[in-house]
Every structure is written in C-alpha cells, then in structure tokens.
Amino acid sequence: MNKNILVTGGAGYIGSHTIVDLIKAGFNPIIIDNLSNSSKSVISKLEELCQQKITFYNIDCTNEQEMCNEKIWRNISGVIHFAAHKSVAESVKKPEKYFFNNVGSTEIILKNMQRHKVENLVFSSSCTVYGNPDILPVTEKSEIKKPTSPYALTKQKCEEIIQSSHLKNYAILRYFNPIGAHKSSLIGEINIKNPNNLVPLIAKSIKEKKTLHVFGNDYNTHDGTCIRDYIHVCDVAKSHVKVLEKLIPHNLKKYILNIGLSKGFSVLDLIQSFEKVNNLNIDYKIGKRRDGDVEKIYADCKLAEKELGWSPQKTIEEALIDAWNWEKKI
Numbered sequence: 001m002n003k004n005i006l007v008t009g010g011a012g013y014i015g016s017h018t019i020v021d022l023i024k025a026g027f028n029p030i031i032i033d034n035l036s037n038s039s040k041s042v043i044s045k046l047e048e049l050c051q052q053k054i055t056f057y058n059i060d061c062t063n064e065q066e067m068c069n070e071k072i073w074r075n076i077s078g079v080i081h082f083a084a085h086k087s088v089a090e091s092v093k094k095p096e097k098y099f100f101n102n103v104g105s106t107e108i109i110l111k112n113m114q115r116h117k118v119e120n121l122v123f124s125s126s127c128t129v130y131g132n133p134d135i136l137p138v139t140e141k142s143e144i145k146k147p148t149s150p151y152a153l154t155k156q157k158c159e160e161i162i163q164s165s166h167l168k169n170y171a172i173l174r175y176f177n178p179i180g181a182h183k184s185s186l187i188g189e190i191n192i193k194n195p196n197n198l199v200p201l202i203a204k205s206i207k208e209k210k211t212l213h214v215f216g217n218d219y220n221t222h223d224g225t226c227i228r229d230y231i232h233v234c235d236v237a238k239s240h241v242k243v244l245e246k247l248i249p250h251n252l253k254k255y256i257l258n259i260g261l262s263k264g265f266s267v268l269d270l271i272q273s274f275e276k277v278n279n280l281n282i283d284y285k286i287g288k289r290r291d292g293d294v295e296k297i298y299a300d301c302k303l304a305e306k307e308l309g310w311s312p313q314k315t316i317e318e319a320l321i322d323a324w325n326w327e328k329k330i
C-alpha cells in the first residue's frame with residue numbers, strides 16, 4: 001500500500017499533531033501550508049519530534065495553478081484537508097474571506113484529486129454544522145441546522161460539496177473542541193492573530209496579566225455559560241490515522257463521524273479545572289455574548305468507536321496541563 005498522504009494545513013494545530021501520528025503509523029505525510037496561521041518553525045519542531053525530514057510546500061490551497069503541480073500529486077494515496085480559517089468571530093466580520101478560503105480550497109482539492117486519480121479524502125469539519133441543536137448529545141444523524149456563523153456555513157457547504165463529488169472514499173470528521181498540546185511541548189496551538197478559543201484565551205490572560213472576558217452568563221445552562229465538548233488534540237489526531245487505515249484498503253467507504261469526548265463542560269467549569277490542575281488563579285469577568293456562539297453542544301461518538309475502533313484516551317485535566325506547559329514555552 002502506498003502511504004504518501006498530502007496534508008493541507010499540516011503546519012497548523014490539529015494538522016501538526018496528526019503528522020506525528022501519521023509518521024508513527026508508517027505513513028509519509030507531505031505538508032502543504034501557506035503559514036497564514038502557523039510558522040516555518042513548526043516544520044523543524046516536527047522533524048525534531050519525528051526524527052526525520054518532512055516534505056513541506058509553502059503553497060496556498062486556493063492557488064489553482066500552484067495546486068495542480070504534478071510534483072505534489074505524484075504517488076499520493078490520500079489527502080487530509082485541514083487548511084481553513086477557523087475563527088467564528090472573524091468570519092462574522094469577514095464572511096467572504098471565509099468562503100473564499102474554506103470553500104474555495106476544498107473545491108480545488110477535489111478537482112485535483114479527480115485529475116490525479118486520488119481517492120481517499122479526510123475532511124476537517126466541525127460540530128458547528130449542527131448549529132444550536134435541540135437534542136443533546138448530537139449524533140451524526142442530528143439535524144444540520146441553520147448555521148450560526150459564516151464559518152459554520154463554510155463547513156456545511158464543504159460537506160455538501162464532498163458528498164456530491166466524484167469521490168467514492170471519504171471521511172468527514174466533525175471535531176468538537178480540540179484543546180491541549182503534545183506532551184513534548186514542541187508543538188501546540190499557535191494563533192498568529194488574537195486567539196478566539198477558550199484555552200488560548202485563558203493562557204493569554206494569565207501571561208499578560210489581563211482579565212479574561214467570559215462571553216455571556218445568561219445562557220440556559222447550569223451556570224449560564226456556554227457548554228462545549230473539549231477533547232485532547234492528540235486524541236483528535238489519532239482519529240485520522242484510524243480512518244485512513246480504513247479508507248485506503250477499501251473502496252466505497254463514506255464516513256461522517258463525530259470526534260469529541262462526549263462530555264459537556266461549561267466555560268466556567270473549564271476555567272475552574274484549568275486553575276485547579278495548573279495551580280493558578282484566573283482573573284475573569286463576565287461580558288456580553290459573542291456573535292456566532294452556540295449555547296450548548298456535546299457529542300455522541302459511539303459511531304466513531306464502532307466504525308474505527310477509536311475512542312479518546314486522555315482526560316480534560318491532562319489536556320489542560322499539556323496546554324499550559326505548551327503556553328508557558330511560547
């Protein structure tokens with residue numbers, strides 16, 4: 001079996017952690033990233049961690065001309081398409097930017113997969129496709145509801161495009177909220193602009209000795225703050241290896257799978273856990289709600305367990321310790 005895997009956005013947060021597991025499992029990842037939310041140093045850290053050279057192309061996936069270069073596609077047996085913009089808040093302000101990058105890159109990837117006869121695609125989707133769900137936990141059969149942000153809409157659109165494409169083999173992975181970092185603290189979450197996700201926001205507030213703003217405490221939840229399903233990024237990474245091992249040897253496999261911890265934690269629960277496991281005090285205050293935020297969502301991941309034999313191995317506490325160890329270094 002040819003084990004060359006093209007990984008768009010492989011220098012990013014989830015992508016870099018996945019590279020480590022791909023290499024461990026005997027795959028040969030080839031990274032494409034335009035470094036819009038990462039840096040070249042991630043590639044050297046990955047090489048240090050994996051003790052091998054990694055092929056890296058600094059290319060924008062929306063650049064049709066560069067993306068169709070034969071050299072990139074030679075002997076590729078699968079693609080993991082992570083590359084996207086991911087800030088819900090920014091997408092509300094700049095919806096076109098999100099459409100152009102997230103949907104545009106997916107179209108170009110699909111076109112090239114067809115042109116170069118590459119069959120297996122793993123696509124990074126998001127729990128945001130479920131909108132504000134009526135019933136919790138959400139399963140893959142839950143309704144795809146009205147998107148609460150342009151970012152969510154881009155993920156819905158990409159899922160539609162993939163499902164109606166020529167592809168016979170694909171996996172759409174709907175991640176919930178990846179947190180934490182690799183144990184080595186060599187790789188972790190980087191935000192070139194201001195962070196939007198809770199854990200990097202907590203870390204920023206501690207490091208800069210600034211008050212953390214909690215976006216609303218008037219939601220219909222046990223403490224009024226939003227509920228999410230936080231999962232260690234290394235567990236998310238592992239799901240990609242599991243799914244590729246299923247996709248590559250088979251034909252006609254079409255997966256849509258939730259990837260989460262299957263537990264709901266509120267913003268305040270997470271802040272308190274972060275304080276406890278890292279022995280820190282977080283200065284926070286309640287502010288206004290943020291546009292695009294869903295009230296509460298957490299996953300049912302039984303399907304991923306059944307289909308892939310995948311289930312998360314790490315706790316939220318481990319993720320919060322690993323996250324802080326990484327943040328202290330950057």
Ligand SMILES: NC(=O)c1ccc[n+]([C@@H]2O[C@H](COP(=O)([O-])OP(=O)(O)OC[C@H]3O[C@@H](n4cnc5c(N)ncnc54)[C@H](O)[C@@H]3O)[C@@H](O)[C@H]2O)c1
Pocket residue numbers: 008009010011012013014015032033034035036037038059060061062081082083084085086101105124125126127174175176177178190197
């Ligand atoms: N982190 C989360 O909370 C989360 C949750 C659900 C889904 N996702 C999805 O998972 C994927 C990876 O997310 P992440 O957290 O690792 O984000 P990230 O920003 O850390 O990684 C994305 C990488 O893609 C690169 N990139 C962006 N646009 C590109 C383009 N046009 N061409 C080439 N490279 C490009 C960036 O430089 C970055 O390195 C994204 O598709 C995101 O929407 C993330």
